[in-house]
Amino acid sequence: MNETYFCICRLKLQINKMNILILVTGGTFDKEYNELSGELFFKDTHVSEMLKLGRNLVTIETHTLMMIDSLNMTDEHRKLVSDYCRNAEQDHIIITHGTDTMSETADFLATAKLNKTIVLTGAMVPYKFGSSDGLFNLGSAMAFVQTLPKGVYIAMNGKYFNAGNVRKNKISGVFEEIN
Numbered sequence: 001m002n003e004t005y006f007c008i009c010r011l012k013l014q015i016n017k018m019n020i021l022i023l024v025t026g027g028t029f030d031k032e033y034n035e036l037s038g039e040l041f042f043k044d045t046h047v048s049e050m051l052k053l054g055r056n057l058v059t060i061e062t063h064t065l066m067m068i069d070s071l072n073m074t075d076e077h078r079k080l081v082s083d084y085c086r087n088a089e090q091d092h093i094i095i096t097h098g099t100d101t102m103s104e105t106a107d108f109l110a111t112a113k114l115n116k117t118i119v120l121t122g123a124m125v126p127y128k129f130g131s132s133d134g135l136f137n138l139g140s141a142m143a144f145v146q147t148l149p150k151g152v153y154i155a156m157n158g159k160y161f162n163a164g165n166v167r168k169n170k171i172s173g174v175f176e177e178i179n
């Protein structure tokens, strides 16, 4: 048994004991479809159901901060998210968020220098539609938040991006690096 083996064991121990906070802010991820009016709307978050479906065994606390379309997110909303992250006991935080202004919120949080690992994620299609990328993205965010160093990231399309160097390509509908 060598030093690498012990390092891997220590890392596994840390990951198994990890405590993650999931902050819900809304976005398509959590939208529902009203069959009568044909409109999308917010009710409750699906995060707990998704974690159960994914057979999650990591200790998670979930808190709904707001349920809004991210196009309506202001800097006041972002300050609320940032303050909640700062005051949370957890150092590993996932934020579910609408994709349209996810990059802006990531920038805002990076500027706040919170010294935590924060991963924003969302979905292009509502989880409730059954063909959503939400479960996949939440799973990716779970893995990234447990393994990336302190910083602010976006997890979408199976990739992670650093805050400040990511945007949603509004033509192709995928996230990409700016530089």
Ligand code: GLU
Residues within 6 Å of the ligand: 026, 027, 028, 029, 068, 069, 070, 071, 097, 098, 099, 100, 101, 122, 123, 124, 125
């Ligand atoms: N306008 C929506 C939002 O950003 C876009 C859909 C989405 O969540 O991806 O909340």
